[in-house]
Amino acid sequence: KNQVEQSPQSLIILEGKNCTLQCNYTVSPFSNLRWYKQDTGRGPVSLTIMTFSENTKSNGRYTATLDADTKQSSLHITASQLSDSASYICVVSDRGSTLGRLYFGRGTQLTVWP
Amino acid sequence: EADIYQTPRYLVIGTGKKITLECSQTMGHDKMYWYQQDPGMELHLIHYSYGVNSTEKGDLSSESTVSRIRTEHFPLTLESARPSHTSQYLCASSENPHPSSYEQYFGPGTRLTVT
Numbered sequence: 001k002n003q004v005e006q007s008p009q010s011l012i013i014l015e016g017k018n019c020t021l022q023c024n025y026t027v028s029p030f031s032n033l034r035w036y037k038q039d040t041g042r043g044p045v046s047l048t049i050m051t052f053s054e055n056t057k058s059n060g061r062y063t064a065t066l067d068a069d070t071k072q073s074s075l076h077i078t079a080s081q082l083s084d085s086a087s088y089i090c091v092v093s094d095r096g097s098t099l100g101r102l103y104f105g106r107g108t109q110l111t112v113w114p
Numbered sequence: 115e116a117d118i119y120q121t122p123r124y125l126v127i128g129t130g131k132k133i134t135l136e137c138s139q140t141m142g143h144d145k146m147y148w149y150q151q152d153p154g155m156e157l158h159l160i161h162y163s164y165g166v167n168s169t170e171k172g173d174l175s176s177e178s179t180v181s182r183i184r185t186e187h188f189p190l191t192l193e194s195a196r197p198s199h200t201s202q203y204l205c206a207s208s209e210n211p212h213p214s215s216y217e218q219y220f221g222p223g224t225r226l227t228v229t
Contacts, residue, residue: 004156041222041223041225042222042223043118043204043206043220043221043222043223044157044204044220045220046217046218046219049217089156089157101159102157102159102218104156104157104158105156106154106155106156107154107156109154
């Protein structure tokens, strides 16, 4: 069964600190992995997308890593800001259909305190 | 910033009412999707469309229906709303390139509460 598991479920950090969010998946055949940021009451916004051959990708203070062998990914946030408070969702796409079906994790709820 | 819009943003309605959630995009995307998301849970695909006059059911069974008469418009309808339909509904669209690289753009969502 294709699944995406994220940890931790929630995380509280102080402004300016770094943090790392984890994602494990069993989706096969693998196409790509994305990290989305979802603010409360809003739709998800893409942060990074990585294919099988990529093992790291950065977007400003966000750096995602991918280990396709162990089927693990992480999202590292550097120098956190209050605006980073949101749910971070790991999404894996398969290449078994023309739709490119997406499998969503439940997200990690990050809260940044001043 | 993605050009995909949803209305209304919030809706509180009584049981048995018919409702239509609107979704429109101005990016010319052929593929469009409807997801349902409960608090703290993952998004579930309930409907999708490859293009005009194409509609398919997603992974999660839903009593809602959709239509795709125009490329830019993908409304979702509930004929008779029930409290179990209370949820957040997210619309998305995607580009047309090879599926392994396409990006999905999400609307802001509609928070539906059925009393």
